[in-house]
Amino acid sequence: MSGSGQTHGDHRQWAETSHCRVSAARHLGGFAVLELIAPRIARRAAPGQFVMVTVPGEGYLLRRPISLFSAEADRIALLVEARGRGSERLTRLEVGDVVDVAGPLGSVFPTQGVTNALLVGGGIGCAPLQYLADELAVAGAHVTAAFGFRDFRAARAVGAFTIERLSVATEDGSVGRAGTVLHLLAALDVAPGTTVYACGPTPMIAAVQRWTFHEGLRGYVSLEAHMACGTGSCHGCVVDTARGKLRVCSEGPVFRLDEVTP
Ligand SMILES: Cc1cc2nc3c(=O)[nH]c(=O)nc-3n(C[C@H](O)[C@H](O)[C@H](O)COP(=O)(O)OP(=O)(O)OC[C@H]3O[C@@H](n4cnc5c(N)ncnc54)[C@H](O)[C@@H]3O)c2cc1C
Ligand code: FES
Incomplete structure (x- = not known):
């Protein structure tokens, strides 16, 4: 297995901003799948990465981090859950x-050499796993996914x-x-060497770390x-890892499972 989450491209370019038009919007309860025309982002993107999105309207100073749900041709898609004011506004785009x-x-997410993959998601944390599943499938890997949600409302994202x-x-x-994602994992027949x-x-x-x-x-x-x-400047997102204090936005968000202390 290669090292921790791989960096991708030139860091200065990562912060490049694009004006993106919404080309499709699908609503699933408190969630929205937003498709954006974003050729420059789609061209450079890889599974696990995220974007910082402005919230339209008054009083939203900070952009919101949202994972790439998919990226293909000149489009990216985002799966957004209405959590607070900013994300709720995004779901109404x-x-x-x-x-x-x-x-x-x-x-x-490193994918090179992976033949069997198990994708484990909880709540809106499932969002980056569709793009990963797509890339792994194209590379010929056998992909299994197990998602856990609190209740019916949260499980609307599955759609x-x-x-x-x-x-x-x-x-519920x-x-x-009925149960958590750990109950799903316990019932799976997982091949040796699965990532x-x-x-x-x-x-x-x-x-999941303990189970793994x-x-x-x-x-x-x-x-x-x-x-x-x-983009790595404010140090507001630092977490403790086996490699010392690292920034989730730039050294992460993808880390090796054995180097984090959740
Ligand atoms: C790398 C990364 C990827 C993400 N990907 C997605 C995604 O694909 N889809 C999605 O819907 N959301 C995603 N999030 C979470 C999303 O950024 C927050 O839900 C959003 O910024 C909240 O903004 P708000 O104005 O709605 O919330 P606020 O009004 O600021 O807060 C509302 C509630 O959300 C909580 N919250 C705020 N920010 C975060 C955060 N970063 N993580 C956890 N809880 C938070 C607050 O504590 C509060 O309880 C991601 C976050 C990160 C760091
Ligand atoms: S959010 Fe500023 S350094 Fe990570």
């Missing part, structure tokens, strides 16, 4: 609206995904298996952190 988007930013082997759990049992890719809330990451080590597997994690600049 309509076709023809224009937003400023900086990116692609951050490290990427955005097209991963073939995807199992779902909800804590309203969709898929695990995880993204979700901190307690889920900690549990117990199974003798290795993998990668995409971390979330509150971000201001998104």
Whole structure:
């Protein structure tokens, strides 16, 4: 397995901003899948990376970090959950609206040499895993995904995904298996050497990390952190890792699963 999440391209270029028009918007409860015309970003993007998006309107000083849900030809797509005021406003974007988007930013999920992949997502943490699944499938890898959600409302996000082997759990049992994503993992027959890719809330990451080590597997994690600049200048997104204090926005968001302490 290669090192931690790989960096991608020239860091100064990552912060380049594009005016992007919304070309399609699909609403799934409190979620929206936004397709943006963004040729410069789509050309350079890789799975695991994110963009910083301006929120239209008064009073939104900071851009919001959003993972790339897909990137193809001249388009990127974002899966956005209405959490607070800013993200709620983003879910109400309509076709023809224009937003400023900086990116692609951050490290990427290493995929080279991977033949079996297990993608584990929790809540909106599932968002970067569709793009990863697409790239792994193109490379001929066998991809399995397990997603966990709190309840029916949170599980509406599943409607955005097209991963073939995807199992779902909800804590209230309203969709898929009753329980957490760990219950799904326990029921899987995982091939030796499978690479695990995880993204979700901190307690889920900690549990997936323990399970992965117990199974003798290795993998990668995409971390979330509150971000201001998104480009490595403010040090507002620093986390402790086995390599010392690192910035989620620039050394991450993708790290090796064995170097983070969730
Ligand atoms: C690398 C990265 C990738 C992300 N990808 C996606 C994505 O693909 N889709 C998506 O919907 N969201 C994603 N997020 C989270 C998203 O950036 C936040 O939900 C959003 O910035 C919140 O803005 P707001 O104005 O709605 O929330 P605020 O009003 O500022 O806060 C609302 C609530 O959200 C919480 N919150 C705010 N920022 C974050 C954050 N960064 N992480 C966790 N909780 C937060 C606050 O604590 C509060 O409880 C990502 C975050 C990071 C760091
Ligand atoms: S958000 Fe500013 S350094 Fe990461």
